[in-house]
Amino acid sequence: MPMPAGTIVAENLTKVYRTVVRKPGAAGAVKALIRPDHTDKVAVGGVSLSVAQGELLALLGPNGAGKSTTIKMLCGILTPTAGTVEVNGIVPYRDRIANARRIGVVFGQRTQLWRDLPARTSLEVLRDIYGLTSADFSARIREFNRILELEEFWETRSRQLSLGQRVRCDLAAALLHDPPVVFLDEPTIGMDVVVKEQVREFLRDQVQRRGRSVLLTTHDMTEVARLAERVALIDHGRLVYDGKTAGLHDLAGVTWRVHVTVDGRPGATDVPGMRMTRAEGERLTFVPHQSADLTPRDAVRRLIEHLPVTDIRVEEPDLEDVVRAAFGAGR
Amino acid sequence: MQEAIIPNGGVPSRLRAFLLPWRAARITPLTELTQAARLVPPAAMVATQLALTYWLWHALYAGVRVSAGLDVAQATTYAMLGVLYQQFSTVDRWSNGDTMVQLMTEGTIAFWFLRPVSARRYYLIRAVGDIAYGGGLALVAYLACLGIGAIALPPSWPAAGAALITLVFGLAITYYLHLVLDLICFWSTVNDAAITAVQFATGLLSGAFAPLWFFPGWFRHVSAFLPFQTTLNVPLSLYVGRLPASALGIQLAVQAAWTAGFALFTWWLWRRAAARVTVLGG
Numbered sequence: 001m002p003m004p005a006g007t008i009v010a011e012n013l014t015k016v017y018r019t020v021v022r023k024p025g026a027a028g029a030v031k032a033l034i035r036p037d038h039t040d041k042v043a044v045g046g047v048s049l050s051v052a053q054g055e056l057l058a059l060l061g062p063n064g065a066g067k068s069t070t071i072k073m074l075c076g077i078l079t080p081t082a083g084t085v086e087v088n089g090i091v092p093y094r095d096r097i098a099n100a101r102r103i104g105v106v107f108g109q110r111t112q113l114w115r116d117l118p119a120r121t122s123l124e125v126l127r128d129i130y131g132l133t134s135a136d137f138s139a140r141i142r143e144f145n146r147i148l149e150l151e152e153f154w155e156t157r158s159r160q161l162s163l164g165q166r167v168r169c170d171l172a173a174a175l176l177h178d179p180p181v182v183f184l185d186e187p188t189i190g191m192d193v194v195v196k197e198q199v200r201e202f203l204r205d206q207v208q209r210r211g212r213s214v215l216l217t218t219h220d221m222t223e224v225a226r227l228a229e230r231v232a233l234i235d236h237g238r239l240v241y242d243g244k245t246a247g248l249h250d251l252a253g254v255t256w257r258v259h260v261t262v263d264g265r266p267g268a269t270d271v272p273g274m275r276m277t278r279a280e281g282e283r284l285t286f287v288p289h290q291s292a293d294l295t296p297r298d299a300v301r302r303l304i305e306h307l308p309v310t311d312i313r314v315e316e317p318d319l320e321d322v323v324r325a326a327f328g329a330g331r
Numbered sequence: 332m333q334e335a336i337i338p339n340g341g342v343p344s345r346l347r348a349f350l351l352p353w354r355a356a357r358i359t360p361l362t363e364l365t366q367a368a369r370l371v372p373p374a375a376m377v378a379t380q381l382a383l384t385y386w387l388w389h390a391l392y393a394g395v396r397v398s399a400g401l402d403v404a405q406a407t408t409y410a411m412l413g414v415l416y417q418q419f420s421t422v423d424r425w426s427n428g429d430t431m432v433q434l435m436t437e438g439t440i441a442f443w444f445l446r447p448v449s450a451r452r453y454y455l456i457r458a459v460g461d462i463a464y465g466g467g468l469a470l471v472a473y474l475a476c477l478g479i480g481a482i483a484l485p486p487s488w489p490a491a492g493a494a495l496i497t498l499v500f501g502l503a504i505t506y507y508l509h510l511v512l513d514l515i516c517f518w519s520t521v522n523d524a525a526i527t528a529v530q531f532a533t534g535l536l537s538g539a540f541a542p543l544w545f546f547p548g549w550f551r552h553v554s555a556f557l558p559f560q561t562t563l564n565v566p567l568s569l570y571v572g573r574l575p576a577s578a579l580g581i582q583l584a585v586q587a588a589w590t591a592g593f594a595l596f597t598w599w600l601w602r603r604a605a606a607r608v609t610v611l612g613g
Contacts, residue, residue, distance in 0.1 A: 077441050077608055096605075100447040112442040116362045116427045125355050129448050131348035157365065177447075 005088045005102065006053030006180035006213045008074060013083035015044040015069050015237075043069040045237040046083065053180070054211040056203070058218060058228035058245075060323060066237040067217040068185055074215065075105050075183045087181055101130070104174030108186035111170055113158040119169045120154040123176065130177040137176070144172045147202045164195035171202060175212075182206070184216045188223060200226055221319040235327050248322045258286045258299050261311035271306045274299060282310075352448045356460030362427050363464065369426070377418050377472060384410045385481050399544040404483045405571040409542045411482055412570065415472055416563050417539040419465035420505050431513035435520050444608055451601045454513070458506050486572040493579040494570035500586035501562040507593030508533065508558065514597065517604035532557075538564035544573060558589045 020036040022028055031037075044066040051057045061067045072078040074085055076092030076099045085092060092099040113122040127137040145151055148168040153161060161169065167187055174182060184203070188196045200223060206212045207227075218224060224231060224245065231248065233241040241248065258274075262282050269276050269284060273292035278285040286303065288294040294302075296314045303309055363370065388410055392403035401409065424430050431454075434440040443450040476482040485491040512529055515522045534540045536559035543551055543564045554560045565582045568574040574582070 072441070075445060077444050079606060096444055097447050097449060100445055103445070105442075105445050107438075107441070110437065110439050110441070112439065112445075114358055114362065114427075114429065116365060116429075117358070118365070121361060125358060126446075128351040128354040129446050129453075131344075131351045131447070133347075 004053060006211065007089070008049075008051040008085075008087050008181060008213065008215060010050070010070075010074060010085045011048050011083055013044055013047045013070065013073055013085055014042070014081050015066075015073060015078060016081040017041045017043055042237050044073070044080075044234075047234065047237070047239045048083075049232050049239065049242055051181075051213050051215055053213055054207065055230065056207045056214040056216060056228050058216050058224045058231045059234060060218070060224065060231055061234040062327065065234045067234055069237075070234065071183050071185050071215065071217060075103055076100070101177060102179050102181060104177070104179040104182040106167070106170050106174045106182075106184045106187045108167060108184075108189040111158060111166055112173055113166070113169055115159040116157055118155050118157055119150070119161060119165075122158060123154070123169070123173060126173050126176055132177060136178075140176055140178065141172070144175065144202075147198065147205060148172060149198075164191050164198075167191065167199065168195070168202075171199065175206065180212060182212050182214045184214060184218075186218055187216070188218065188220055196220070196223070203227060221323060225319050233323070233326055241326055245319070248319070248326055255287060256296050256317060257315045258296065258303060259313045259315060260284050260286070260303055260307060260309050263308040263310050266307055269307070271299075271302050273302065348447075352452070353456055353459075355448075355453065355456050356463065358429075358457060359422050359424065359461045360464045362429070363422070373418070377414070380414050380418070381411055381472070381476065381481070384414055399542070400573055401542065401544055401571065405573060406542060407481070408483045409538070409567045409571050409573070411476060412473070412567050413537075413539040413542070413563060415469045416567075417534060419469035419472075420462070420502060421509065422461040422465050424461075432516045432520055432522055435516040441608065444605065450605060451598075454510065455506075458509075462502055462506070483571070485570050487576065489576035490569055490572055493576045493582075494566045496579070497561075497569055497582055497586060498566040500583065500590060501566050503590050504558050504586065504593065505533070505562045507590070507597055508562075510597050511593070511600065514600045514604050517607055533559050533562070536560055537562045538567060542567070544568070558593070561586045561589055 018038050018040055020032050021039050022032045047066070047070055049057070049059075059067050059070065069078065073080045074087060074092065076087075076096050079093045087099060088102040090099045090102065092103075112126075113119060114125065117125070123141070124137070127134075132140075141150065148171065150168060150172055153165045154169065156165070158166060158169070171187065188199050191199070203214065203216075204227060207214055216223075216228065228245055230243065231241070231245050232239060233248075257277070260283070262284060265282065269279070271286060273289055273294045274286045275289055276284055276286050284307075286299065288299060300312055300314065303312060385407055388407040389403060392398070392406065396402060398406070425433070428434075428437070431440070434443075443453055446453070448456070473482065477484070485494060508529060512522060512526050515525055536543075536554045536557055538560065543554060543560060546554075551560075554564075561582070565574070565586065569576065569579070569582070
């Protein structure tokens with residue numbers, strides 16, 4: 001049965017690069033030319049993932065983990081060595097033209113604008129390439145302009161745009177033809193916080209209001225925390241986690257903590273299901289026992305029952321720490 | 332829930348999707364016109380080169396009436412049109428960062444495979460735009476040279492027609508030669524040496540440096556088996572009347588054979604290239 005529009009399904013996606021091994025020196029260079037030795041490098045090894053219609057999935061991983069290779073196979077630039085992939089029910093690398101009409105792609109470090117043309121002219125060229133009517137084009141630009149504020153700089157040549165302005169134009173370029181699926185490879189890299197927030201608001205709007213499916217790669221954990229309910233972690237070409245953003249804590253073993261201030265030094269600090277990790281005068285820190293199935297709410301209640309609490313605060317772990325720990329756990 | 336705009340709803344929509352991408356042909360002219368000051372140095376160079384060519388050939392013919400079957404007007408016209416062809420048959424996109432090798436190195440070539448116009452068709456559209464833009468400039472220069480009497484008109488209407496038809500095929504063959512060089516980028520991003528070699532061979536063997544009629548017989552015999560002389564020597568020889576218009580049939584057949592051969596070869600190359608796009612670090 002064909003997959004509906006707005007879905008991404010990849011099964012056992014694999015990409016192996018065959019490269020020539022060059023030994024140092026002139027003799028090595030000559031040998032590589034005459035009788036080269038080859039080696040296989042697995043960039044992506046059996047990744048399976050899916051994105052439902054109207055969902056935003058954040059694909060995370062350290063540099064060289066295979067995120068970009070995965071996204072390039074999903075959007076049809078690269079042909080997988082093995083495995084299957086369908087985007088909007090289309091095999092992207094087999095039918096690139098049909099696929100291109102249904103996807104939008106932004107590579108944060110590359111632009112698809114023509115660098116010596118004003119940004120507006122670049123968008124008009126893309127309008128023609130996608131065969132859009134002037135009415136559709138104007139409607140789209142009006143819509144994007146509402147959040148991205150393109151009009152301020154779109155008579156400027158692309159090479160003179162700031163990074164933030166350029167990426168906003170690239171976002172508009174990627175969504176001009178109203179694609180159900182959007183791939184964003186580090187779209188906010190190098191941006192200042194104001195523009196980042198503008199781009200995040202735009203993406204939220206596109207997912208929630210327009211129902212687009214988005215696959216996002218980023219190193220920015222604030223972005224993940226604010227945009228993605230689901231994340232996939234990839235490391236050394238393999239998927240180490242695919243689930244709710246909140247569920248990452250379980251994988252990583254990093255959990256919430258409760259900081260309490262007590263009235264005087266209590267005689268005993270035993271609280272069922274909890275372990276004290278720090279005590280500085282009247283300020284104590286507790287974490288749940290690994291075996292205890294405790295929610296922060298339960299913990300607060302128990303702490304108040306067992307200690308003379310004057311102040312209490314629950315600290316959620318920083319997502320960056322969680323992801324770092326998760327990569328450690330996944331290996 | 333929104334749907335992608337897919338122009339396949341009926342003939343007008345499909346026709347629009349087919350025709351509108353051709354407007355991308357205006358990218359080069361628009362780029363050039365946004366920096367009109369950049370036109371001045373090439374214009375000055377072409378004017379100088381045309382003037383030098385005119386004076387050189389008139390000096391060479393000072394004591395001779397006919398040489399290699401060409402009189403002074405024919406030889407000068409051939410050489411000056413050769414200059415125009417060499418200067419305007421391609422547009423330099425290097426300073427705009429828009430050459431294939433630059434796009435490949437930067438990784439932005441990936442976008443050619445993410446649009447609903449195939450990379451092969453997009454390359455053709457851009458080349459047609461470049462040729463139209465260069466052709467427009469060449470036409471202005473041609474009319475100016477004609478106006479001041481530096482260039483002669485063809486001897487007859489049939490000669491003019493034959494020259495024009497073979498010029499179109501010549502441009503097609505030039506297009507394919509450049510395409511082959513550009514496609515090498517998919518295997519090696521260091522294609523400078525190949526480009527320099529082919530540019531030199533094209534200039535020498537097409538007649539752009541000097542009319543081929545002045546070269547030794549063995550040289551012309553060898554070049555007859557290569558595609559280069561069909562790009563320029565044939566249309567110019569027909570234009571100046573060194574080849575009779577009645578030779579059009581055989582010349583067209585040779586050009587058509589080269590065009591078809593290159594079309595097939597580049598079709599195969601594109602297929603291979605598209606299968607091995609490995610850019611943007613992946």
